[in-house]
Amino acid sequence: MTSPDVSAQTPADRDLASARRTLSVEIDGLVALRDGLNGEFARAVAILAAISGRVIVSGMGKSGHIGCKIAATLASTGTPSFFVHPAEASHGDLGMITRDDAVIALSNSGETPELADIIAYCRRFSIPLIAITSRGGSTLAQSADCALILPGFTEACPNGLAPTTSTTLTLALGDALAVALLERIGFSAQDFKVFHPGGKLGKKLQRVADLMHGPDSLPLCQPDTPMSEALMVMTGKSFGCTGVVDEAGLLVGVITDGDLRRHMNDNLVRSRAADIMTRAPKHVPPMMVAAEALRLMNDGKVTGLFVVDEGRPVGFLHVHDLLRAGVA
Template identity: 50%
Template sequence: MTRYESIIQSGRETAQIEMSAIKRLVDQIGDEFARAVEMIAENSGRVIVTGIGKSGIIGKKIAATMTSLGTAAFFMHPSEGIHGDLGLVSEKEMIIAISKSGKTAELNHLIPLFRHYGCRIIAMTGNLDSQLARIADVTLHIDIEKEACPFDLAPTSSTTAALVMGDALAIALLKEKNFRLSDFARNHPGGVIGKSLLRVGDLMHTGDEVPIVQHDARMRDALLEMTGKRLGMTAVVDPSGCLTGVITDGDLRRWLCLESADPDRPADSIMTRNPKAVDKKIPAREAMKIMEQHAITVLVVTDSGNSNEIRKRPIGVIHLHDLVKSGIRYTGKGYAE
């Protein structure tokens, strides 16, 4: 066997061992898991995740995942806990303590102190006979056959099992709490995730910022409206307030090129009919796609979503600059941050 073949084999063996640990975990998820989810979902306080070493690192990730998916959580290091951070604790908090052996001295020192505050304890351990398991209200068994480490010492399979159990809790809680995509968007305003979840309604101009003139308005009035609102267009509406067209900078230039650019000419004789319109609920990136495909820089936002119909009332305007400022860019092949 060559050196490369040996390296590849080692990598595959590690993956197989950890996959086996996850498969073993599936059978360990049962009534205790359901009780843990129910306890957390019904609890009015936060979740405190704690652990030492590699278990602590996994605990930080579990706390972060729970928080992002609607269950407020934070990590507390046991050493920091017994040196002041217990001041963050109240009887409303729920504790998740992670320890493969269940015998971690620092952790077992901290757990009775949580009890003193009236907190309920969820243990995540591979040892059901441990002190941690005995003191906990609920114990989530994360027993593994062996670590991927050839010495069966370094936490590998055991931390993978703990991580998966934490993810299982977070997702079950998401469903239990009816956590919605809109909630997820509120928790992730930045980065690619945040940009992908932005809606037109989050970025559009509304109220007095929206340029609107009546269909029988004169061009002098339309020009004043466009100049004052500075969006390069104005919507044109009928007496009932429904959108009938738009006047853009391009329409304005074409009008000025006429031999007689009469400022008293009716706006609806200059406007572009059947303009593109979008609903405020569509993804902002889709609005940019429409702009790119039709070579326009602004869209009217109406109170209904079918852009093929114009008998709708304008409630806002979305400009290409608004999308660019938010960080959305459409390349023709997709979206980039």
Template identity: 50%
Template sequence: MSTVSKIVPFGSGSRIVETARRTLSTASQGIDALEVQFSDRDFAAIFLRLVGVIMDVRGRLIVTGMGKSGIVARKLTATLTSTGTPAIFMHPADAGHGDLGMVTPDDVVLMLSYSGESNELGPIIHYCKRFGIPLLGLTARSESTVAAASDVCVLLPAVREACPNELAPTTSTTVQMAFGDALAIALMEMRGFSADDFHKFHPNGSLGAQLLKIRELMAKGDGVPRVREDASLLDATMEMTRGRLGGTAVLNQDGELVGAFTDGDLRRTVTDTQHLTEPVGRYMTPTPLTVGSDDLASEALRLMHLHNVTLLFVCDGGQLVGAVHMHDLLNAGVA
């Protein structure tokens, strides 16, 4: 049985589309209002205090919230933990049934509540006051319980919900989410959190694949086919076959990379001459495209597509250290 007591037909598709557009416009106005807040000196000062407290925490940031604010708090927790700020979500309904035990004197609690009056937050507030746990508040009402109890309280702008009944949290949760992202990125930059750090926390999935370094995928040592430039075409062909990368590096007498000889070069060579005893240096591709071992694998794949090649040699400080094939990149999920 439907829980909808009454269905009012819209009458036209254009009205449905207009409702969706109006919802987005209302959400956008909420974010604009939040951005304006940061231009206020007092608001900016409170935000800096908030960041300072979190930066100085010796333990973890305990993030909590009830209802829709709780869902935003979960998302904020996930963003913080993946960008260098140790955080954990604590559900208010479970807090009074033992989960308050996860809060230590080294921790800080960040409490999200648009109204600032969720009853389930009471035990957490009392616990923080009793044991001297710093409490950070994020609310829209300055005279609320959360605002009064917080050691540092960020007052979000009071916004109009997109819900036509002004009941369902819509714009307010959008503003909370946007503020959470702003906070997480500010902390991320303060910590100097790099792409390498990000990859450590995201080793799996497509995101992790885009952050892979070439050194993690390249062939190295004896796995890199190589010949001297005075080696014969036959020797180069045998080395290519051994290496199974579709090509071989060509080195000069000082061991420096001076060219590449690929399957394509071989086919063109055999078409022109049958003298497989001739030196490969005469038929190689000089000054081949190279990458460094610390370059991103995604950049290597971009270069391969741009220059229509499937093999790149890896050089550090002018010395050949590896080779990477397009198949290795694609098999690793690099796109």
């Protein structure tokens, strides 16, 4: 089989080929990382879950940039964390690390000299130290309480010099730690909203109760209400529907514009609400995430839903409320 004629390739072809080689090399590294996880990873999670303080992440150069992201991910998912620059640590920032904390130190070689003072400080004050490095026999790995060793890999850089695969693996391992801790402590979507109040994500995590119209706005009638009166309730509240509640105040049906069209005849106004209503209507609980309520509306092809708590309507959510709040 003959090799492709490289000279015939355009610059764009070569760029795409280079990108695919880079991603393939890094994917191979990630697969090896996944397959090589063992009890040492579980021990690292246990150490981090047991502390009463913060997780301090430190690293130099590219490892430092990755460390900043790992610390940010931990902090945003329920594990208090921040980054300490190893050079600054040697000039006073060691005071930011307490005996209640744990340290994650990142170094591909495991011999980064700037980490020496942090390593010594952790050993002196019995602060748990977790290493992420590619060399199990390195100073960092041997000094740590728990060493997460990256698998054998090839840097995607054709010269084998620029940190590429190594930083990808370190970042992925940090994500794995953060998610494992998130699941261990039961960090919920509502907890996530507390730490992400701004932006599109914060809006999507709003609850139905935050956006719904309250009890005073509800269009409601009884099953034996004449349709002439039920129509007045519908038009008076401008939701395009009315809920039907029994004597106990439980929602037993709903009358929509669609129900009216299906029963449009001379007997409509002489009918009772129970004759026209759709029974067992779809509804949502007040603590449902607003984005989930929007999905239910889209799936059911409806523009509004009653909000029900223990069988009783407590609010009404319209798709326009979701649009105004930026959920859609």
